[in-house]
């Protein structure tokens with residue numbers, strides 16, 4: 624459903640030019656939750672902004688459901704890290720959630736109903752008449768997630784969405800995301816600094832190199848669903864995937880295939896015919912032209928892997 628094809632983004636020109644993302648290609652299947660990790664400043668947000676249509680790639684293409692992305696697509700939602708700057712303090716929680724729906728054809732009553740329903744999904748029914756500044760950080764980030772859900776997005780992009788909350792709240796929000804995904808099947812791309820989070824929430828982890836960001840590896844996360852903060856993280860396979868991602872983020876060589884196969888004991892050879900998580904390079908199909916228009920974005924304020932670059 625999402626194809627990123629040879630995407631490159633350069634900031635500035637001439638001697639001051641900075642290559643932020645270099646030739647990134649990958650696909651995300653419908654309903655998949657893919658996480659993106661990489662060192663700070665490697666271009667994760669740049670990549671996400673290009674996918675969201677908020678920024679034009681210098682070269683390459685983003686294709687969503689067969690349409691070339693040239694502006695923010697229909698029913699695409701973005702959740703940013705900084706909830707304090709993404710919610711309007713002078714609007715109630717209900718109004719904040721309903722705000723992006725004003726771009727749709729829906730009448731006010733229907734918009735408010737959609738907002739109430741999204742707030743109920745994140746456990747914030749009672750907070751609807753309150754103002755964002757009357758809520759805790761975790762609650763405010765739930766409001767931001769509710770606002771994204773209210774649009775019934777086909778693609779949800781999240782940039783460090785849980786980076787500003789405490790550890791316990793972060794785990795709760797990760798579980799909320801997994802629950803929403805299970806219930807609604809929303810295709811999701813989650814950028815995170817947190818390697819545990821990338822493995823715990825992801826069906827697949829894309830690892831970027833340090834700047835310029837290139838795709839270093841794609842790792843399939845073959846952990847059982849539904850995931851659980853305690854029992855999933857106790858699995859040997861979880862710790863090995865986490866170590867693998869950590870090595871890649873730090874630019875260290877991957878563990879030898881033989882060692883990985885042994886260590887991943889819970890994955891039998893049939894489940895892991897190749898060294899874990901191997902993903903072949905993304906093909907580069909020719910996208911059809913034409914781009915959708917309406918947006919739901921917030922108002923602007925198999926185990927193993929093969930290195931790919």
Ligand SMILES: Nc1ncnc2c1ncn2[C@@H]1O[C@H](COP(=O)(O)OP(=O)(O)OP(=O)(O)O)[C@@H](O)[C@H]1O
Pocket residue numbers: 634635641643661662663664665666667668669670816834
């Ligand atoms: N508007 C801009 N003009 C010039 N350079 C920029 C601009 N925005 C980002 N950059 C540079 O591009 C690179 C990638 O930035 P980006 O914000 O995408 O990284 P990131 O991986 O999201 O970082 P972090 O993990 O810290 O959020 C960085 O070197 C950054 O300094």
Ligand SMILES: [Mg+2]
Pocket residue numbers: 667668669782
């Ligand atoms: Mg960033």
